[in-house]
Amino acid sequence: MYWFMSKHTIAITIIGTCAFCSCGLVDLRPVVLTIEPREAYSVLPSRDAVLGVTFSAAPNHLDAERAFSVVSPEGSVDGDCIWVENKLEWKPLAAMDPGVRYSVHVRGEIRMLDGRRTNAEVLVPFFVVRSGGLPVLASFSPGNGASTGTAGDGAPALILTFSERMDEWTVQEAFSLRPSADFAIEWNLEGTVAAIVPEEALSPCSTYTWSLTEDARAVDGAPLPDSSTASFSTDIDAVPPRVERVFAVAVSDGEWVELSGDLLSLQRGHSLAILFSEAMEDVGTSSTIRVEPGVSGLVERSGQRLFVFTPERNWTPELPLELVVSTSARDSSGLAMAAEYRQSFTPASQFLRILRIETPDGESIDDVDAQGAFTVSVGLAPEGLLTLSLRFSEAFEASERVAAADAVSLDAFFPGDVLAPATRSVHWGTNDTLSITWELLRRSDAACVRYYQLRIAGGEYGIRSTSGAYL
Secondary structure, X not given: OOOOOOOOOOXXXXXXXXXXXXXXXXXXXXXXXXEEOOOOOEEEOOOOOOEEEEEOOOEOHHHHHHHEEEEEOOEEOOEEEEEEXXXXXEEEOOOOOOOOOEEEEEEEEEEEOOOOEEEEEEEEEEEEOOOOOOOOEEEEEOOOOEEEOOOOOOOOOEEEEEOOOEOHHHHHHHEEEEOOOOEEEEEOOOOOEEEEEEOOOOOOOOEEEEEEOOOOEEOOOOEOOOOEXXXXXXXXXXXXXXXXXXXXXXXXXXXXXXXXXXXXXXXXXXXXEEEEOOOEOOOOOHHHEEEEOOEOEEEEEOOOOEEEEEEOOOOOOOOOEEEEEOOOOEEOOOOEOOOOEEEEEOOOOOOOXXXXXXXXXXXXXXXXXXXXXXXXXXXXXXXXXXXXXXXXXXXXXXXXXXXXHHOEEEEEEEOXXXXXXXXXXXXXXXXXXXXXXXXOOOOOOOOOOOEEEEEEOOOOOOOEOOOOOEO
């Protein structure tokens, strides 16, 4: 038996146990094994390169597979074996790591189908992509045990510097921070410096521990040689909280969704969101938020910095209001706001309006609010028909049309003996125009001018359009 490893090895020749031919002669031909990679310490170009061994004679497959293995510093590497004639091809199940020293081992007794045997002991080391020099975490700031600010204003809380360009996704997955905090990782153009930027200010006077496992890899897949961990503490908070902005929101799929960047489009059914510059205390902040004059509502927390005010009843259309956040609002460290916050706004929702009232004879009024009365033509007795078409500023769908028609009535007004009209028909010509025909009206004459009063129920409990607008 021969064990042989050389920088220039191409084939391994192993003299096996003799085999006897049928004529009684001894078969002394050597069994030749050709290993892939053929040279020791080769650098293979691919992380999933195919390795293997070729036999000069047909081997017993089970013996050959038992004898063949690929190992790394961490142990045996899993792979699939495929036979192509007398060649055993092996492919890794998972991509191999660049810069790591692997070895092909062929070790143990292997029987040939012609009766010969070999007792192999072969080791061929190799690398993939690169022969060494794994990436390392060269430095980090702040140092282990150092004190730093709470960040949260776009400034990084931690900076990691690597020896070479890193794969950003694997670094993201390999990094963790405790206590947990939402953060983004920002990279320099070279991909060697990672800045850990918290989305919100870290808790003051706290100790944070970060870890980076060896699952972080360079762009070519080379892993860090080991994991790193360190801690830093945050300073006392010296910056008072402030209201960063306010905007309209609504619930969608159980979550608050921003509808606009301000309050200019605040409509009925919307809520008002207040975003603070930093995390606020759990208890008490809600009580510091109010809407004047006298709008009652519910304030709920939706994140460390976000609070939402929802009025108990829909916003009153066209009513000027003011959001107030008092100086009693405190951040998570107990620091109060430096000044009271006030912002004036007017809900964008408008009152429902009657744009036009007209008769089939062309009699009409456009400015209903400015008209005390107008003259209309009434049909001859005994029917005494009158049709009025009312065009509104908003649409009515089918579900609101019946209630809308019920909110409109025509009553006898003067003199006292005038009969009350009766409704004959109701018709919606379009989704914003209601036509009603009444009967039993009487025309005015030289002896008596007759007056009728058109009533449309308004206010919050009166006529409402599909959007909820009311007169």
